[in-house]
Amino acid sequence: MGALHEGHLSLIKRAREECDAVVVSIFVNPAQFAPHEDLDQYPRTFDTDYASLVKSGACAAVLLPRVSEMYPAGITLDRTQQRGTFVEVQGLSHQMEGIPRPHFFRGVATVVTKLFNIIQPERTYFGQKDAQQCVVVRAMIRDLLLPITMRAVPTCREADGLAMSSRNRYLTPEMREVATVLYRAITTARNTNIDGGVQEREDILKPAYEIIEKVAQDVKAKGLPFEVKLDYLSLVDVDTLSEIQILGKSQAAILSGAVYVGKTRLIDNVLINTQEL
Amino acid sequence: MGALHEGHLSLIKRAREECDAVVVSIFVNPAQFAPHEDLDQYPRTFDTDYASLVKSGACAAVLLPRVSEMYPAGITLDRTQQRGTFVEVQGLSHQMEGIPRPHFFRGVATVVTKLFNIIQPERTYFGQKDAQQCVVVRAMIRDLLLPITMRAVPTCREADGLAMSSRNRYLTPEMREVATVLYRAITTARNTNIDGGVQEREDILKPAYEIIEKVAQDVKAKGLPFEVKLDYLSLVDVDTLSEIQILGKSQAAILSGAVYVGKTRLIDNVLINTQEL
Numbered sequence: 001m002g003a004l005h006e007g008h009l010s011l012i013k014r015a016r017e018e019c020d021a022v023v024v025s026i027f028v029n030p031a032q033f034a035p036h037e038d039l040d041q042y043p044r045t046f047d048t049d050y051a052s053l054v055k056s057g058a059c060a061a062v063l064l065p066r067v068s069e070m071y072p073a074g075i076t077l078d079r080t081q082q083r084g085t086f087v088e089v090q091g092l093s094h095q096m097e098g099i100p101r102p103h104f105f106r107g108v109a110t111v112v113t114k115l116f117n118i119i120q121p122e123r124t125y126f127g128q129k130d131a132q133q134c135v136v137v138r139a140m141i142r143d144l145l146l147p148i149t150m151r152a153v154p155t156c157r158e159a160d161g162l163a164m165s166s167r168n169r170y171l172t173p174e175m176r177e178v179a180t181v182l183y184r185a186i187t188t189a190r191n192t193n194i195d196g197g198v199q200e201r202e203d204i205l206k207p208a209y210e211i212i213e214k215v216a217q218d219v220k221a222k223g224l225p226f227e228v229k230l231d232y233l234s235l236v237d238v239d240t241l242s243e244i245q246i247l248g249k250s251q252a253a254i255l256s257g258a259v260y261v262g263k264t265r266l267i268d269n270v271l272i273n274t275q276e277l
Numbered sequence: 278m279g280a281l282h283e284g285h286l287s288l289i290k291r292a293r294e295e296c297d298a299v300v301v302s303i304f305v306n307p308a309q310f311a312p313h314e315d316l317d318q319y320p321r322t323f324d325t326d327y328a329s330l331v332k333s334g335a336c337a338a339v340l341l342p343r344v345s346e347m348y349p350a351g352i353t354l355d356r357t358q359q360r361g362t363f364v365e366v367q368g369l370s371h372q373m374e375g376i377p378r379p380h381f382f383r384g385v386a387t388v389v390t391k392l393f394n395i396i397q398p399e400r401t402y403f404g405q406k407d408a409q410q411c412v413v414v415r416a417m418i419r420d421l422l423l424p425i426t427m428r429a430v431p432t433c434r435e436a437d438g439l440a441m442s443s444r445n446r447y448l449t450p451e452m453r454e455v456a457t458v459l460y461r462a463i464t465t466a467r468n469t470n471i472d473g474g475v476q477e478r479e480d481i482l483k484p485a486y487e488i489i490e491k492v493a494q495d496v497k498a499k500g501l502p503f504e505v506k507l508d509y510l511s512l513v514d515v516d517t518l519s520e521i522q523i524l525g526k527s528q529a530a531i532l533s534g535a536v537y538v539g540k541t542r543l544i545d546n547v548l549i550n551t552q553e554l
Contacts, residue, residue, distance in 0.1 A: 070422075071420070072419050072420055073368070073416070073419075073420055082367055083367050083368035084366070084367060084368065084416070084420045085364060085365070085366045085367075085386065085416065085417045085420035085421055086364070086365055086367060087362060087363070087364050087421075088362070088363055088365070089361070089362045090359055090360050090361060090362075090363060091350070091360035091361065109362070113390075113421055114420075114421055114422045117421055117422045117423050117424070118422050120424075139350070139361070139362065140362045142349050142350075143348070143349055143350055143361045143362035143391075144362055144364075144390055144391055144394055145347075145391045145394045145395050146394050147394070147397075
């Protein structure tokens with residue numbers, strides 16, 4: 001979707017190491033936004049993006065399609081009015097990020113199918129930061145029998161742990177300071193399992209809820225002009241994305257969440273019992 | 278779906294004339310059947326099919342996948358329980374054949390996407406007999422930006438006009454005799470427009486309704502052990518598949534319908550103001 005940062009560039013670098021030529025698509029995809037979401041406000045920074053792609057020396061071509069080229073039947077954000085062809089991965093799209101955004105993964109699966117058909121890549125690279133997206137795209141590649149290998153590349157982080165994201169630019173310096181709360185929460189929760197052997201969902205997640213609640217209270221107590229608010233925490237099986245009540249000793253899982261810092265919604269995740277999505 | 282007849286062979290012959298090599302898929306696709314439909318009863322005649330493909334000399338390979346290969350996430354006919362990736366062409370799937378079979382074109386679009394990804398053909402051949410299917414697949418190819426050219430091949434007919442269909446084998450000799458009723462009805466209706474310049478929907482369709490009603494009455498009067506029953510008649514724009522009230526002088530249209538002869542549901546169509554779907 002453009003607004004490139006180090007995270008995107010790490011995907012491109014990894015792709016260049018493994019492939020003869022890398023094609024980067026930049027397309028802010030209307031189908032993954034709902035009418036009330038930030039499609040119009042989503043950062044569009046093509047000149048800077050292009051400069052950093054050239055500087056990377058890793059990218060053979062940039063695909064920059066028009067909305068009318070990607071959606072020949074047109075596209076409206078009101079899902080009930082949409083016409084044309086859509087791709088949906090049932091069973092993996094309705095939970096986690098799909099709860100506040102029921103349209104989202106249908107939009108992603110649809111646009112990714114189209115991009116695959118245009119480029120016909122041998123390999124495709126997605127960022128682990130969007131963990132559910134990785135699981136959805138991997139399932140779609142398998143289900144649609146696409147001859148494509150997917151790589152999920154680990155999340156790039158700032159020095160203090162904040163996951164890189166195009167939406168981080170919305171954060172004021174005061175917000176930026178507390179924005180690491182989600183990463184601290186989920187890594188602490190993960191460590192209760194990895195270091196402490198805790199397996200019960202509630203016990204694993206408890207410290208994460210506490211860390212977020214404490215930061216929310218601190219921000220309030222200091223009278224800062226924004227709120228920190230938990231959206232959700234999730235502990236799911238990596239294949240089915242169903243919530244885990246008791247984590248198996250070698251069960252691969254995603255521990256993830258979303259937190260509002262002011263109006264900006266930040267997401268992050270860590271993996272348990274697996275290295276790559 | 279196999280159970281090959283002259284209609285299928287005409288597609289293969291046309292493909293062989295235009296392409297270096299022809300791959301034929303034979304797959305009875307569960308996703309386009311509802312739980313109450315004839316999935317288990319659908320004719321499976323691979324040995325005969327294979328013999329006629331060999332005899333045709335036009336087919337380089339036959340793709341005969343297993344259900345578990347085509348649906349890695351499994352497939353159940355109960356749509357509410359389905360998991361995995363599905364493709365849907367919105368706006369063209371809910372009318373005509375989509376009214377009695379709301380699951381049908383989603384099943385078709387999904388399996389055709391998979392077959393395309395396996396074979397990666399340059400051209401694909403569909404029979405005009407399934408007119409709505411032609412329109413849906415053509416739209417899907419356009420919307421998903423598939424690098425494939427589609428040809429809709431005219432319907433093959435028996436000497437008396439009956440459209441060839443795998444389901445014709447369900448007809449008893451007495452049923453077979455009256456089964457041409459639908460073709461006679463829609464060609465007569467088409468001629469009111471082509472020869473008589475009639476443009477009003479009701480006036481175009483009137484003789485078709487009358488022909489079908491007369492045959493239904495005759496069958497009843499003769500005490501034959503089955504009924505002839507109209508399911509629907511339809512006059513739609515070829516691009517939007519929306520019902521036409523007044524047919525424009527050069528508006529491309531599909532005049533189609535479905536009729537039950539006993540328990541066998543027969544469909545057929547003719548085109549107006551266009552040669553190919």
